[in-house]
Amino acid sequence: MRNRTFLDIYEKIISIPSISAMEERIDQSNKQIIDYLSNLFADIGFRISIQKVPNARNKYNLLAQVGSGEGGLLLAGHSDTVPFDEGRWNSDPFKLKHQDNRLYGLGTCDMKGFFAFIFEAIQTLELDKIKKPLFILATADEETTMAGARFFASQQLIKPEMAIIGEPTELKPIGKHKGHMGQSLEIAGQSGHSSDPEKGVNAIEIMHKAIHSLLELRDNLALNYRDESFTVPQATLNLGHVHGGDAENRICGHCKLNFDLRCVPGLSDEQAVRMIDDALAPVYKQYPNRILRTSMYDSSPAFACKNEHDIVDLAETLTGFSMQNANYATEAPFINMLGCDTLVLGPGSIEQAHQPDEFISLDYVAPTVTLLNKMIHHICY
Numbered sequence: 001m002r003n004r005t006f007l008d009i010y011e012k013i014i015s016i017p018s019i020s021a022m023e024e025r026i027d028q029s030n031k032q033i034i035d036y037l038s039n040l041f042a043d044i045g046f047r048i049s050i051q052k053v054p055n056a057r058n059k060y061n062l063l064a065q066v067g068s069g070e071g072g073l074l075l076a077g078h079s080d081t082v083p084f085d086e087g088r089w090n091s092d093p094f095k096l097k098h099q100d101n102r103l104y105g106l107g108t109c110d111m112k113g114f115f116a117f118i119f120e121a122i123q124t125l126e127l128d129k130i131k132k133p134l135f136i137l138a139t140a141d142e143e144t145t146m147a148g149a150r151f152f153a154s155q156q157l158i159k160p161e162m163a164i165i166g167e168p169t170e171l172k173p174i175g176k177h178k179g180h181m182g183q184s185l186e187i188a189g190q191s192g193h194s195s196d197p198e199k200g201v202n203a204i205e206i207m208h209k210a211i212h213s214l215l216e217l218r219d220n221l222a223l224n225y226r227d228e229s230f231t232v233p234q235a236t237l238n239l240g241h242v243h244g245g246d247a248e249n250r251i252c253g254h255c256k257l258n259f260d261l262r263c264v265p266g267l268s269d270e271q272a273v274r275m276i277d278d279a280l281a282p283v284y285k286q287y288p289n290r291i292l293r294t295s296m297y298d299s300s301p302a303f304a305c306k307n308e309h310d311i312v313d314l315a316e317t318l319t320g321f322s323m324q325n326a327n328y329a330t331e332a333p334f335i336n337m338l339g340c341d342t343l344v345l346g347p348g349s350i351e352q353a354h355q356p357d358e359f360i361s362l363d364y365v366a367p368t369v370t371l372l373n374k375m376i377h378h379i380c381y
C-alpha cells in the first residue's frame, strides 16, 4: 500500500520534476507527474482521462472525475513549474524540506502542491453519495504558453457550474485580471548612402509614423477601455523594444518594434488586434508591402468571473475576503470558456512563486482543506 498522508503526497509531487520552459534544453515532459496524479485519484474511485496536448513537447492534461450528470465543481491547477535558479536554493528544489512550519520545494506554492490539498479535502467525503460531478484538472505548460488550458478549453469536454483554480492567492478570491499580448512590427525600407536620402526608403521614418499611430491608439484605449476596479484602470499599450539601422551615414533599411497590449475585461484579443491594424491602416496604405505586424506568441485574454451561480458570494462567505483583482495572468480566461463561474483561489502567496527557496506555510493546510471540503459539499451534494 502506498503512503497516503498529506505530507507523503506532497513529497512525492515535489520529487517529480515538471519544469516547463520556452528553451527546449530545459523543458521537461509532465508525463510522470500526470501519471502519478492519475493513479492517486483513480485509486479512490475517480475516472481518469489523459489528453496529449498538441503543439507542445510531450505534455499532457489530466481530467479526473467522480460522479456524473450536469454542473458540478471543477478544481483546477497546473502540473508544471518554472525552472529554478541553480545555486540560489538552500536545499534541493525536488526534495521536500519541512522546516519552521513551512514546506520548501519547487512547486510547493506555485502550485503542484494544490493537488495534495485536494486529496486531503476529499478524504472525509462519501464519494459514492455525490449528486453532481467533481472534476480535477491538471494542465500542462501554464508557465510558458498555457497550451494545456487552451487545448482543454477548445475541447469543451465538461461544463461544470463552478471552477476554482488553486493558484497561490493567500486564499483570497480573485475574479478579474487583465490579458496580455506581445506584438511585433517589422518595417522593410531600402538602404542607401545618406548623402542622398531620397534614393532610399528610410525604415526609421516609417516607424516614426507607425509609433505616432500606436500612441494615438494608446490614448484611445486609455479613454475608452477602462475598468476602474484595477489599480491601472485602462487597457495599456507599451513600446518595449525598438531596433533599426546600422550606421548614421546609411539610409535605414530595416526597423523593428516590439510592444505589448494588456486588455481589460470587455476588450477581446481579436478586437484589440483589429484596433492595432486600424490605427496603422494609414501607414500601411502609404507604404504598401513594407510593414509586417505579427503576434509574438499566443495571447492571454483578460478574465472576469461570470458569477451566474453566485460563486463570488459563496467564496466570500467561505473565505471571509471580498473578491479582488490580480495583476498577473492565469489560466482563468480559458477555464471560463467552459461556461462556468471561475475564481482563482488557493493557498500560499504569489510572493513565494518563481523564487529560490519557494515555500508554502503549513498554516494554510487547515483553512484550505476546510474551504475545499465546504465548496464540494455545497456544489456537489
Ligand SMILES: [Zn+2]
Pocket: 078, 110, 111, 142, 167, 168
Ligand atoms: Zn502558477
